[in-house]
Amino acid sequence: MKDQFYQYIQELQDTITSKLETIDGKATFQQDLWERPEGGGGRTRVIENGNVFEKGGVNISAVHGALPEAMQNYFKVKDCDFFACGLSLVIHPKNPMVPTVHANWRYFEMYDKEGNIVTQWFGGGQDLTPYYLFEEDAKHFHQVCKTACDKHDPAFYETYKNRCDEYFYNGHRGEGRGVGGLFFDYCKETKSMSMQQWYDFVTEVGNSFLDAYTPIVERRKELNYTKEQRDWQEIRRGRYVEFNLVHDKGTLFGLKTNGRIESILMSLPPHVQWRYDHHPEEGSEEEKLIKVLQNPVAWV
Amino acid sequence: MKDQFYQYIQELQDTITSKLETIDGKATFQQDLWERPEGGGGRTRVIENGNVFEKGGVNISAVHGALPEAMQNYFKVKDCDFFACGLSLVIHPKNPMVPTVHANWRYFEMYDKEGNIVTQWFGGGQDLTPYYLFEEDAKHFHQVCKTACDKHDPAFYETYKNRCDEYFYNGHRGEGRGVGGLFFDYCKETKSMSMQQWYDFVTEVGNSFLDAYTPIVERRKELNYTKEQRDWQEIRRGRYVEFNLVHDKGTLFGLKTNGRIESILMSLPPHVQWRYDHHPEEGSEEEKLIKVLQNPVAWV
Numbered sequence: 001m002k003d004q005f006y007q008y009i010q011e012l013q014d015t016i017t018s019k020l021e022t023i024d025g026k027a028t029f030q031q032d033l034w035e036r037p038e039g040g041g042g043r044t045r046v047i048e049n050g051n052v053f054e055k056g057g058v059n060i061s062a063v064h065g066a067l068p069e070a071m072q073n074y075f076k077v078k079d080c081d082f083f084a085c086g087l088s089l090v091i092h093p094k095n096p097m098v099p100t101v102h103a104n105w106r107y108f109e110m111y112d113k114e115g116n117i118v119t120q121w122f123g124g125g126q127d128l129t130p131y132y133l134f135e136e137d138a139k140h141f142h143q144v145c146k147t148a149c150d151k152h153d154p155a156f157y158e159t160y161k162n163r164c165d166e167y168f169y170n171g172h173r174g175e176g177r178g179v180g181g182l183f184f185d186y187c188k189e190t191k192s193m194s195m196q197q198w199y200d201f202v203t204e205v206g207n208s209f210l211d212a213y214t215p216i217v218e219r220r221k222e223l224n225y226t227k228e229q230r231d232w233q234e235i236r237r238g239r240y241v242e243f244n245l246v247h248d249k250g251t252l253f254g255l256k257t258n259g260r261i262e263s264i265l266m267s268l269p270p271h272v273q274w275r276y277d278h279h280p281e282e283g284s285e286e287e288k289l290i291k292v293l294q295n296p297v298a299w300v
Numbered sequence: 301m302k303d304q305f306y307q308y309i310q311e312l313q314d315t316i317t318s319k320l321e322t323i324d325g326k327a328t329f330q331q332d333l334w335e336r337p338e339g340g341g342g343r344t345r346v347i348e349n350g351n352v353f354e355k356g357g358v359n360i361s362a363v364h365g366a367l368p369e370a371m372q373n374y375f376k377v378k379d380c381d382f383f384a385c386g387l388s389l390v391i392h393p394k395n396p397m398v399p400t401v402h403a404n405w406r407y408f409e410m411y412d413k414e415g416n417i418v419t420q421w422f423g424g425g426q427d428l429t430p431y432y433l434f435e436e437d438a439k440h441f442h443q444v445c446k447t448a449c450d451k452h453d454p455a456f457y458e459t460y461k462n463r464c465d466e467y468f469y470n471g472h473r474g475e476g477r478g479v480g481g482l483f484f485d486y487c488k489e490t491k492s493m494s495m496q497q498w499y500d501f502v503t504e505v506g507n508s509f510l511d512a513y514t515p516i517v518e519r520r521k522e523l524n525y526t527k528e529q530r531d532w533q534e535i536r537r538g539r540y541v542e543f544n545l546v547h548d549k550g551t552l553f554g555l556k557t558n559g560r561i562e563s564i565l566m567s568l569p570p571h572v573q574w575r576y577d578h579h580p581e582e583g584s585e586e587e588k589l590i591k592v593l594q595n596p597v598a599w600v
Binding site: 032046172173234238242245255265266270271272274277 | 332348355357471472534538542545546552555561565566568573574575
């Protein structure tokens with residue numbers, strides 16, 4: 001399973017970076033291969049200062065070895081080995097009318113001392129963070145997510161949509177990071193789902209990513225915007241930073257387990273602002289966004 | 301003691317904001333009074349878009365009531381009441397040649413069910429975060445810190461200077477947040493130090509703040525700088541954000557204990573950048589700074 005999934009994310013990385021480069025038309029992804037001293041490594045691909053994409057990363061990694069202490073504590077297990085691989089992406093477009101997107105698909109195995117798999121699971125999801133809310137875009141993104149889910153279980157979309165709203169939540173601000181999408185974790189073998197069926201589901205979602213996101217980019221990338229709208233985007237990007245550095249388990253794990261810092265923090269936006277006690281004007285488009293972030297919407 | 305110290309920080313807030321306004325010559329501090337639903341409140345003063353100061357806050361608060369759960373767990377105590385007051389400031393100048401400064405002086409009391417003080421302590425410190433390193437400035441700042449410390453105990457400066465270097469450290473980057481200063485906490489009554497003597501020490505440090513910082517501002521605020529130097533400042537401000545959101549106990553406590561978010565996060569810089577895998581040129585002024593941050597210097 002691990003070889004099958006790692007093969008998949010390698011190909012998916014190629015597919016995604018190549019499509020995003022075509023859309024951008026100017027910048028290309030720069031690749032960094034890196035090794036983890038304790039075992040494994042990754043292939044980081046970062047795009048910066050493009051026509052469309054101001055900063056983005058589409059990274060894969062496959063790491064293994066002794067389970068780091070922070071993760072032993074988290075999983076409440078002792079001395080065991082692990083393997084983890086995944087694709088992680090965050091794209092920050094330049095135009096505030098184009099939403100930021102994040103996606104991640106990952107697979108995890110833990111072994112006993114004889115090297116037998118004691119537990120294995122998939123996790124991942126994809127979610128959208130607009131700066132200006134086009135309801136049509138949020139609906140499209142969620143519809144693609146739902147269509148992918150429905151092929152595998154009619155309950156998946158609602159369950160994983162709600163988990164996404166719960167997870168990507170800035171509790172200290174009382175608002176969601178964005179308009180959500182899917183979030184699933186610990187997808188383990190059950191009576192109704194074999195690991196191969198989970199693989200089929202996770203790769204279905206992975207394959208849906210470009211369909212979910214790129215039509216939105218194409219629709220919005222040429223829209224005009226003002227300096228004030230750009231400021232608003234940068235202020236909202238501050239909330240993105242707050243979520244990733246204060247709440248995101250993946251980021252904090254990475255920082256505590258000696259992950260490759262630059263690959264983890266490629267998720268942070270290029271230009272960000274914090275203003276004291278900033279509130280959008282009543283009745284404005286900016287306020288409309290906030291209200292939706294405070295009260296998640298059933299988009300489909 | 302609590303009334304004496306709260307009186308002190310109220311006056312110190314006035315002294316500091318009035319001096320900084322004079323230096324700025326354009327912007328003034330805007331004041332927000334706020335109340336904490338569970339007891340107490342604060343007086344937040346924020347300056348933005350000045351001639352000299354791009355963003356800064358000089359805040360006082362005095363809060364009391366039942367000790368929040370997150371703090372019960374941290375202090376390993378159950379159901380007790382507390383009182384805490386302090387002054388907290390962060391100043392982000394516009395000119396990258398002028399360092400950012402942070403300072404905090406605080407006092408804490410915990411009570412048993414009869415309302416008797418079971419423990420009380422002072423904490424605080426002040427530290428400097430330059431974007432371009434003028435050794436003369438770091439030496440001056442540390443000399444003022446040392447002079448204040450030496451009046452109270454010849455061992456204080458070295459002890460609290462080292463703690464500052466340890467505390468304001470971005471472990472995931474392998475570098476200090478800045479060139480340090482002083483950091484002290486849990487300053488409790490001992491054979492050699494009464495609470496009144498701690499009060500005298502903490503207020504000595506508080507009184508030294510303007511002498512430590514403002515001569516540096518005056519020396520550097522008119523220096524010319526390039527767009528590249530401003531970019532460097534914004535990139536380094538990203539490290540400031542990383543420290544405050546990932547490592548700073550005060551910030552994280554505030555976010556978890558329903559503190560006033562805007563007063564806590566006023567510490568975040570106004571304009572910030574993150575670039576992928578950014579490294580300064582070999583032999584540059586920017587690289588010189590990084591090397592000092594990786595290996596704390598004995599400035600005096």
